[in-house]
Amino acid sequence: MEKAEIGLIGLGTMGSNLALNIAEKGHRIAVFNRTASRTDAFVENAGTLRDMVVPCYSLEELAAAIRPPRPIIIMVLAGKPVDEQIAALRGVLSANDIVIDAGNANFRDTMRRFSELSDSGLTFIGMGVSGGEEGARHGPSIMVGGTEQSWKRVEKVLTAISAKFRDEPCAAWLGTDGAGHFVKTIHNGIEYADMQMIAEIYGILRDGLGMGPKQIAQMFAGWNTGRLNSYLIEITAKVLAADDPKTGKPVVDIILDRAGQKGTGKWSVIEAQQLGIPATAIEAAVAARVLSSIKDERLAAEKAYGNGGVTRISADKDALLDEL
Template sequence: MEKAEIGLIGLGVMGSNLALNIAEKGHPVAVFNRTTSRTGSFFKAAGELRRMIVPCSTLKEFAASIRPPRPIIIMVSAGPAVDEQIAALRSVLSSGDIVIDAGNANFRDTVRRFTDLKDSGLTFIGMGVSGGEEGARHGPSIMVGGTRDAYARVEKVLTDISAKYEGEPCAAWLGPDGAGHFVKTIHNGIEYADMQMIAEIYGVLRDGLGMAPKEIGGVFAEWNKGRLNSYLIEITAKVLAADDRETGRPMVDMILDRAGQKGTGKWSAIEAQTLGVSATAIEAAVSARVLSSLKTERLAAEKAYALGDLPKISGDRQEILRDLELALFAGKIAAYAQGFAVMEAASKQFDWRLPLPTIAKIWRAGCIIRSQFLGTLAEAFQESGELPNLLMAPAFIEMMKEAHPSLRRILARAVESGLPMPALSSALAYFDSYRQGRGTSNLIQAQRDFFGAHGFERIDAEGAFHGPWGMGG
C-alpha cells in the first residue's frame, strides 16, 4: 500500500469509528494504539476496509507509514494523556508535521499546546468533533482551530469524512489556536440547555398531565415534524417508546434520575462568566445535573416536606400541548442566543473572528444539536451582519413574539404544581431582562455605593458620582 494520508492514535470507540470513516472515504490511514492487541483486533474487524488501513505496533513505524507533512489525529482522554502523547510523538515527527487533538479538550489547554509547539517545527490543531459514535463513523460535525496552512493539509480528509447538509460539508476552519475547541465547548453548553429543557417538558407531560412514556414519545414524535425538528427531539421520541427487555416496563422508567457530565457544560458556564456574558439557561442546565446527583438528599427532602402527589395540570389538553411545544421553542431560541453571544464575545476577546453563520451551518448535520432551526439561525447572522444578539434578528423577534406567551403560561402552571423548570424559567428571565429598557440595577448601584463607595453613573450627566448617604454601611 502507498503511504497513509493521515494517522490516528487511540482506538477507543470514537477513534475506531473515525478511522473506519476515514478509510471508507478513500483515504489510507495509519493507526496506533498504546495497547497493541487493540490495534490487531481493530484491524481484524475492519473487513474490506483493511486495504485502506496501516496497523502499526510502534510510534516509529507509525510515523514512517504517513506521507509528510504528517497529520496525526489524537483520540485519547482529554487532559494529561494528550500531553503525554504529544511528548512521545515529538521524538518521531519532523518539521511541518501536524498534531491534531480531536478530543473534548479545554480550549485553554489547546492554546497552551499550540504555543508550546510553535517553535518546535510541529503544528498543532485543536479539532472539535460532535456526533457521538454514529457521527464519528458516518459523518460528524468538525470544528477546526489552528493555522490556515495546517488546515489546508487536512481539509480534503476532514470535509470528506464530515456530515453533509444538502451536499455541503459540515466541517470548517474557524480560527487560530483554541477557536475550534471553544466552539465545540459552547456547542456542548447549548446541548446541555437543550436536553434539560426537553427533560423539563417531559416532566410536565409525565407529572403534570399524567401521561405514560409511550404517549409522551408520540407527542415528541409529532413535534419532530414541525418547528422543533431536531436530532434531540427525534431520539427523545425513540427513547420514550422503548421497553426494558428484562422487565417489559418502559425503559425510561427503569433509569435512575441522576445525570452525569464530563465537564464541557461547566466550561461553557465558566467561560460565559469570565467573558461577562449572560448564559443563564446553560448555567441552569449544568446546575440541574449537579442537583440530580444528590439523589439521597432529594429523597430525604421529599419525605421531610411530605411532598406526596403533585397536583395535576387541568385544562384543554390540545391547548396545553401547543403551549408546551412553543414553550420549548422559546427556551431553545434563548439558549442559542446565549451560546452565540458567548462565542461572539470570545471572538473579540481572543481576536479569532469566528464566522458565526458558518458555525450555524456546520451544526446543521452530524452534531448532537443539529436541527432545521440552525438554517434560519445561519440566515439571520448572514443577513444582519453585526448582530448584537440573536434575539434582535427580525425572524427571531417574530418567533419569540409568538412563543414567549406560551412559555409564560407553562411556567405559571408548573410553579403552581411544584414542577421544577430551572432552564426554561432561566430562559424566560433572560428574555425579559434583555428586552427591558429600564431594569432594576440602579438600586444595586446605589447599594454598592452606600456600603463600598463604588460610585455610579447618572442618567443626566457623564462621569462617576456618589450618593447623599454619608458614611453608612
C-alpha cells in the same frame, strides 16, 4: 507500500469509527493504539477497508507510515493522556508535522498546547468532533482551530469524512489555536440546554398532565415532523416508546434518575460568565445535572422535608399542549 495520508492514535469508540470513516472515503490511514491487542482487533474487524489501514505498533512505525508533513489525530481520553501523547510524539515527528487533538479538550488547554508546541517546529490543531460514535463513523461535524496552513493539509480528508448539510460539508476552519474546541464547547453547552428543556417538558407532561411514556412519545414524534425536527427530539420519542425487555416496563421508568457530566456544559457557563454574557438556559441545565447527580442528598432532603407531592395542571390540556 504507498504512504498513508493521515495517522490516528487511540482506537477506542471514537477513534476506531473515525479511522474507518477515513478509510472508507478512500484515504489510507495509519493507526496506533497504546494496547496492541486493540489494534489487532480493529484491523481484524475492518472488513473490506482492511487494505486502507496500516496498523502500527510503535510511534516510530506510525511516523514512518505517513506522507509528510504528517497529520496525526490523537483520539484518546481528554486531559493528561493527551499531554503524554504529545510529549511522546515530539520524539518521532519532524518540522511542519501536525498534531491534532480530536478529543473533548478545554479550549484553554488547546491554546496552551498550541503555544507549547510552537517552538518545536510542529503545528497543533485543536479539533472538536461532534455526533458521537455514529457521527464519527458516518459523518461528524468537525470544528478546526489552528494555522490556515495546517488546515490546508488536512482539509481534503476532513471535508470528505464530515457530515453534509444541503450538500455543504460540516467541517470548517474556525480560527487559530483554541477556536475549534471553543465552538465545540459552546455547541455542547447549547445541547445541555436543549436536553434540559426536553426533560422539563417531559416532566410537565408526566406530572402536570398525568400522561404516560407512550403518550408522551407520540407527542415528541409529532413535534419531530414539524419545525422542532431534530436528532434530540427524534431519539426522545424513540426512548420514551421503548420497553425494557426484562421487566416489560417503559425503559424511562427503570433508568436511574442520575446524570453525569464531562465538563463542556460547565466550561460554557464559565466562559459566558467571564465574558459577561447571560447564558441562563445553559446555567440552569448544568445546575440541574448537578442536582441530578447528588441522588443521596436529594433522598435525604425528601426524607426531611417530604417531596411536595405532584400538582396536576388544571388548565385546558389541549391548549397547554399547543403552548408547549
